[in-house]
Amino acid sequence: MTAVHQFVPALLPRDATGDHTLELRDTLRAEGWDSDIYVEAAHDELSDQAMYFERYPERAQPGDILLYQLSTASPVAEFLRTRPETLVLDYHNITPPSFYEGWEHHTSKKVALALQQAAELAPLATLGIADSSFNADELRRLGCSATAVVPILVEMDGRRSRVDQAEAARLAAAHGPGTVLLFVGRISPNKTQHHLVEALWLYRRWYDPAARLHLVGPAVTTSYVDAVFALAAELGVADAVRHGEHLSDAELAAWYADADVFVCLSEHEGFCIPLLEAMRAGLPIVAFGAGAVPETLGTAGILLDTKRPSVVASAVDRVRRDRALADDLVQAGRRRLGDFSLPVTRRRFVEVLARVAHDQAVSA
């Protein structure tokens, strides 16, 4: 029986990599393959879904394929480097350390270590799977000789699209009729939320004095979070910027439902799942074309080549004023979402891994 076992530094609930790992395990098992998950750490909710990675040797079988979910530094990488089995990398991107320099020294060091581990593993991997061409390019630069692009497995229907009505009512009651700009993603220097604050300030000055900015995501880089909100206070828009974190799926869906435009000015994204979430929520999208954003977005949004507040504000206004354009973007988003639907990405994953298993069997 073909066996593809996944290794992941941390298995977390409501986390893109965690959800992807579980979904892939279930997909492979449904194909009749043997598939388990090995971790450095697992959240209590998922502790029965995975085993500690150092237990793998006692369960190893000839012909096993080991698939590493690579996104951060971990001793798992050191462990895999010493294993004789066929290695496949599933790369979700590592933010370059330069983004954290000056902001958070330890994070800068950690991502630098992650990149070093990736560079050590990449030449050993039979295949590097990337969820975007942007990530595939990075994998090749790290030394991976063969790559395949397969989007991340992400559930976009069912429980995830249910809106928490109480949260929706709370949000609606907290603001007036002004335009709500939304961005979802951890508050971090590479996501450049400060540029969103600048754009909000100009948008309020030029078009809609009641406009608001909603930022959803964990406040992980505290010095950057403080600077973003200090800027908002200095510009006199602190009351118009609201931050939400630790949200359930239904609460997050309520924040999407409450918004008018999704605006992404990230400088580095390996895939950007929030773009898909915005498409699912029927929001028009305005985004800066950096990293994998142009690839994920396709033509389902206004893609900017600059983050200048004047251009961002003007783009948001255009989307708000031009109903036909907004409807067109929403429809294009729904079509684009189809390219990332679970049946499509599941099938693609199985094809790619079946080829690895076949090549391994032939060479054996």
Added chain:
Amino acid sequence: MAEEADADGADATARAQYLSGVMADIDAEVRRRRASGDLPAGLERELDELFLEFSPVGLQGKARLRETLALVDGSAYVDVAVPVDSQKMVGSYVKRLIRKTMGWYIGFIVHQIVKFAWSVSRMFHVVVDHVEDLEAAVDAERTPELPASAVPVVDAGSAWWSGHAVTALAGVSGRVLHAECGNGSLLDRLSAAGVDAYGVDPTESVIEPAIERGLDVRAESVLGHLEVVADEALSGMVLSGSVQWLHPNQRDRLVSLVASRLALDGVLVIHSATPESWMAGTSHLVSDLAPGRPIHAETWGHLLAQLGFGPASVTRGGDERRLEAVGASNPDAPAINAAIDAVNTLLLGSGEYVLVAVRER
């Protein structure tokens, strides 16, 4: 099947054109706002500078060091007087008893911790003093800034090399940046040739005529602008004006940014004076105070080749500076003319050049 693919391709093209039209409207709206005075030149740069005031990245030199040092000093004292207040009568009594009985022990440990912390703090003070001395020494070496008024206004559109630039860029399909664009005259010519061109120039007053003509120009330095442009977002670039006398470190950064911001097959055009003509012909104020010097076309070619550009084609032109040969009637003509030829070749000749290179990988 082939028909379906054709239809999909046609749809994609139509959609790309539609979105491109929307983007053009957005750019036009920004230009209109700028022309109406709603968007003063430099406003957006000021917003970014304002943010830097709140960021540790933005705190420079003394401010950053001294702020960090104050944090170290503040943390270097450990209070042994543990609070003993309690909402319950007995709680306060118990806490006081523990503090009294444990006081000698905690005091002994804390004494050593504080001693260590103060040693560390003292070391940081020595380091900061040393760094400040170094900063003062570096500051003493700094040359005065080149006043913007001393820099000649660029009228690239009427220069001898503009035709070469337009020819090189006429076929590109994406956006083309002209830095430094001056009065925008080259942008006019590029637009007339069907090129989607925009410009940047650090001097606000110089670009005003271009803004009035409705061109997309921004008061930004080329380095500042390229830092915020996405990778491979540009299909062409023209570098001219004071770009040629950037400080060597800034020039390195520029070349690296150009290589990453240009798409594959992107076209780069560089106009520069030759180092020899620049020294001889530019104003003394510029030649004395400019942070760097122009470099030879071959050196640009070398720097660009290292970053994946193909062979550079170089065209020389501009003012021809040449000594005339003496007539054959002069008995020493052969020797004198040999010397004149050497001077013409090594020191004089064409005063400027335009270089065109394509990014290949």
